[in-house]
Amino acid sequence: MSSGIPVPAGEVDDTRPLQFFYIVDYSGSMAGKKMQIVNAAIREAIPAVISAVSSHPNVSIMVRAIKFSTNASWHVGPVPVPINEFKWPVLMAEGSTSTAQAINLLASELTLEKMPKRGFPPVCILLSDGCCSEENSVYETAIKNLLNLPWGKKAVRLAIGIGKEGGADGYDEKSLLKFVGQKEVGVLDADTPEKLKDYIIWASVTATVSSSSGKSADNIGVSSGQAVVMPAPPNFPSVSPGDSEVF
Numbered sequence: 120m121s122s123g124i125p126v127p128a129g130e131v132d133d134t135r136p137l138q139f140f141y142i143v144d145y146s147g148s149m150a151g152k153k154m155q156i157v158n159a160a161i162r163e164a165i166p167a168v169i170s171a172v173s174s175h176p177n178v179s180i181m182v183r184a185i186k187f188s189t190n191a192s193w194h195v196g197p198v199p200v201p202i203n204e205f206k207w208p209v210l211m212a213e214g215s216t217s218t219a220q221a222i223n224l225l226a227s228e229l230t231l232e233k234m235p236k237r238g239f240p241p242v243c244i245l246l247s248d249g250c251c252s253e254e255n256s257v258y259e260t261a262i263k264n265l266l267n268l269p270w271g272k273k274a275v276r277l278a279i280g281i282g283k284e285g286g287a288d289g290y291d292e293k294s295l296l297k298f299v300g301q302k303e304v305g306v307l308d309a310d311t312p313e314k315l316k317d318y319i320i321w322a323s324v325t326a327t328v329s330s331s332s333g334k335s336a337d338n339i340g341v342s343s344g345q346a347v348v349m350p351a352p353p354n355f356p357s358v359s360p361g362d363s364e365v366f
Contacts, residue, residue, distance in 0.1 A: 144247035150212035187221035188214030248281035276300035
C-alpha cells in the first residue's frame with residue numbers, strides 16, 4: 120500500500136529530481152576538529168534540507184558525495200540516494216589535495232546523457248581547507264570541463280573555505296572562487312568550528328531551496344545562462360578568542 124499522496128486518474132506526476140553533490144576534502148590537513156565538524160554538520164544538514172523543502176512537493180532530492188585527498192572517489196555513489204535514505208559515512212583525514220580530480224568526477228555525472236531532462240539545477244557544494252596539489256593547468260582544465268557542460272554551468276555551485284585563507288597552510292580563495300557559480304555569494308569563509316557548521320547547513324538548505332524555487336530547467340543550453348540566483352550569505356557573528364577555537 121502506497122503511503123504517498125494519491126495522484127488522480129489521468130494526471131501525471133510532476134515531481135522533478137534535484138541532484139545534490141557534496142565534494143569534500145579529506146586531506147591530512149583536515150585531521151582533527153575540521154573533519155569532525157564536517158562529518159557532524161553534513162549529518163545535521165540533511166534533515167534541515169528535508170524540512171526546508173517540505174513545502175515543495177514537486178522536488179525529489181537525490182544525494183551523492185565525492186571525497187578527495189591524494190585521489191578522488193565516491194564517498195556515497197555513484198548511484199544517487201533519495202535524501203530520506205541518505206546516510207553520511209564518517210570520513211578520516213589523510214593524503215594531499217587533488218581538487219581537480221574531484222571536479223572532473225563531478226563533471227562526469229553532469230552530462231546531458233546522465234542528468235534528468237526535467238531536473239532542477241543541481242546543487243554542488245565543495246569544501247576544502249587547502250590548495251590543489253595538482254598543477255594549476257590541471258585545475259584550470261577541470262574547471263573549464265565543468266563549465267562547458269550545460270548542467271555544469273547551470274548548477275548551484277558553492278565553496279566553503281575551511282580555516283584561514285592564504286598562506287602555505289590556508290585555503291586558496293582564488294581557485295575556489297573559480298568553482299563558485301554564485302558570485303554574489305563568493306567563497307564562504309569558515310575560520311572557526313561554529314562558522315564551518317553554520318555554513319555547511321546554510322549552504323545545503325539555501326542552495327536546495329533556491330534551486331527548487333528557481334526558473335524552469337526544461338530548456339537548457341550552453342548559452343542559456345545561470346538559472347538560479349542565491350541570496351547573499353549571512354554574516355555569522357565573530358566570537359571572542361576566549362569563546363571559540365580558530366582553525
